[in-house]
Amino acid sequence: MNQNIQNLYQISSKSAKTIIGLMSGTSFDGLDIALCEFSGSGTDTKIKLRHFVTMQYTSDFKEELKFVFAKKTADLERITLLNAFIGTYYGELILQCLRDWKIEATDVDIIASHGQTIFHAPKHLHSVAGYPNATLQIGDADHLAVKTGIITLSDFRQKHIAAGGEGAPLALYGDYLIFSDPVENRIMLNIGGIANFTFLPAGQQGGCFSTDVGPGNTLMDQYVQLKFPGRYYDKNAEISSAGTVNEALLKALLDHPFFDAPFPKTTGPELFSMAYLLNAISKSGQPDISDQDVMATLALFSAQGIIHAITKCISNQKPYQIYLSGGGMYNPVLVRHLEERLGIELRSTETLGIYPDAKEAVLFALLANEALTGGKTNFGTLKNVPSVSMGKVSFPY
Missing domain, CATH: 3.30.420.40 (ATPase, nucleotide binding domain)
Known part of the structure; x- marks a missing residue:
């Protein structure tokens, strides 16, 4: 042999x-x-x-x-x-x-x-x-x-x-084996360049799946790298915290069939690119929006894509807990949007024994x-x- x-x-x-x-x-x-x-x-x-x-x-x-x-x-x-x-x-x-x-x-x-x-x-x-x-x-x-x-x-x-x-995403293959629980409905939310989550109903009774849900950090990172040379991401949300959400741009960003496509689905920066953002700015009729306002809007855009997907797969009658990982968990503006709009405190996967990074x-x-x-x-x-x-x-x- x-x-x-x-x-x-x-x-x-x-x-x-x-x-x-x-x-x-x-x-x-x-x-x-x-x-x-x-x-x-x-x-x-x-x-x-x-x-x-x-x-x-x-x-x-x-x-x-x-x-x-x-x-x-x-x-x-x-x-x-x-x-x-x-x-x-x-x-x-x-x-x-x-x-x-x-x-x-x-x-x-x-x-x-x-x-x-x-x-x-x-x-x-x-x-x-x-x-x-x-x-x-x-x-x-x-x-x-x-x-x-x-x-x-x-x-x-x-x-x-x-x-x-x-x-993609492959997270289900690990999340199911590591994090399934007999009594708690769990969503394992990973906010990397692309945001994805695994839905784990309590008791492993079927219905588990992983899906991409839209951009996490990718558009924010790309915009920072374009507009702020030498910086690769919005550390501590310093830029987006200084801006105000532009509702017209947010509406244009959310206007894509991907968000209503059935689960599971996958996407990438090939779709959510600078071209996607520039097209949305053009559609919104907001050519002079400030860099800070763009970043503030992109943070809420990422949050809205996640929220839209989570509310589609969890009914209000089923209590659930979200466990967070990925670089987006360190963006306080993004996390605040999620917690305020979902009405739930996000937990780190570290509480389940796995360091999120x-x-x-x-x-x-x-x-x-x-x-x-x-x-x-x-x-x-x-x-x-x-x-x-x-x-x-x-x-x-």
């Missing part, structure tokens, strides 16, 4: 596994690295988060990613080079963390790498006849595996698409654990929610 295959078999047979989960989102903040210990699988999964850190990207690297991100026309040579570079770069960041944590690479069983999304193209967005849902993440896992010497699982979204999904990296570590040990969980027959195991294997030698 090939030694790599034998090693993989031995790892999959272990009662406890040490898995590093990696996540790099569309905000380009940095690489989230979560060192997790897993036992069991499926609904019997037990997780211990041993270490977590976000390794910040340099400004130069962020600009490289922005150069190829969410563009229908991009430099193919640059994408090719970045695919190889990112894989090795991730490996270097992991090795640096392991040194800091005083852990040997040989003590890590698996790396689970999401990669860097550069384009997301579900059919309802690309509208190209005869072509399927599609998505593209770069950061080659063979480079990552060779650099670290650790077997790596990657490219999780492709199996989801091949089996009939849209490649680590949640997505932990998800991909969990998907790797399922690929190795589980794969039997039935997620039902909902459209775009195939019951599959995900992840491609890259060996270190």
